[in-house]
Amino acid sequence: MSSDVHTQPLLDAREVTVRFGGLTAVDHVDAVFMPGELVGIIGPNGAGKTTFFNAISGVIRPTSGRLMVEGRDLSGQAPHRFAARGLARTFQTPRVFGDMPVRENIAFGLQFAGRRPRKYWLWGEEASVPWALRTPESILSLIGLSAQADLPAAAITPSQQRLLEIGMALATRPRLLLLDEVAAGLTEVEVEAMARLIRRLRDELDLTVVWIEHAVTTLLRHVERVIVLHQGRKIADDVPAAVVRHPEVIEAYLGDEMAEEAAA
């Protein structure tokens, strides 16, 4: 095993399979995520995208396969073990505390930042935490919710709740951020703003980001690599320009019209 952190994958999922009774939701999926990557995951409804996220964040235990986080085998471990290694995620339906002010939701996430990724232990605690992730206020400013800080989370708009959930994930000071349809239900303008925020988070916070989204044309413009799932299998894993020309991807998901639009 290499000890070089620059060439070692942050997450290496090997032959991950998840079965629910007779249904194979994720079928022997291999995926490697390197430090600093911004990767999209796309595929039709029911393709296994969320189940794959659940598996790689420890939310569900894969039926088989291995999950290596920076060379460490976390297969079968509980979600907090994945969080302790620097994984954070959002859910399709935002999980915020509606009665609590927006600021307190972020403060809650910060409580879990005590279990930092190794990097922070090695280099000394606060010194290596990016400024933008130090306090609830700095995180709210980063995600653009400073003006809403004192409102109950239930009182902000659904798109603001999605931002808040990202803020809560960031508060744990992750190294790998898994985003599950954070642009669902947003207007076209909001989707584009979300994509730009995601890029900024990756660029400014030294993060690896994996982003599941159905807003394919926007996603393809912003990510460097795309994984396509179909019926639980990985059918493509390549740069966007190659994925939109992939015959199986066009047939299973994009269709000719969307493939042309995305290619353009």
Ligand SMILES: Nc1ncnc2c1ncn2[C@@H]1O[C@H](COP(=O)(O)OP(=O)(O)OP(=O)(O)O)[C@@H](O)[C@H]1O
């Ligand atoms: N807890 C569960 N028990 C049984 N079947 C499940 C469970 N979770 C997911 N499935 C099934 O596994 C398959 C994959 O579902 P999954 O939600 O991972 O797909 P997806 O690609 O995220 O879909 P979408 O784009 O609609 O969110 C589907 O057939 C779904 O019905």
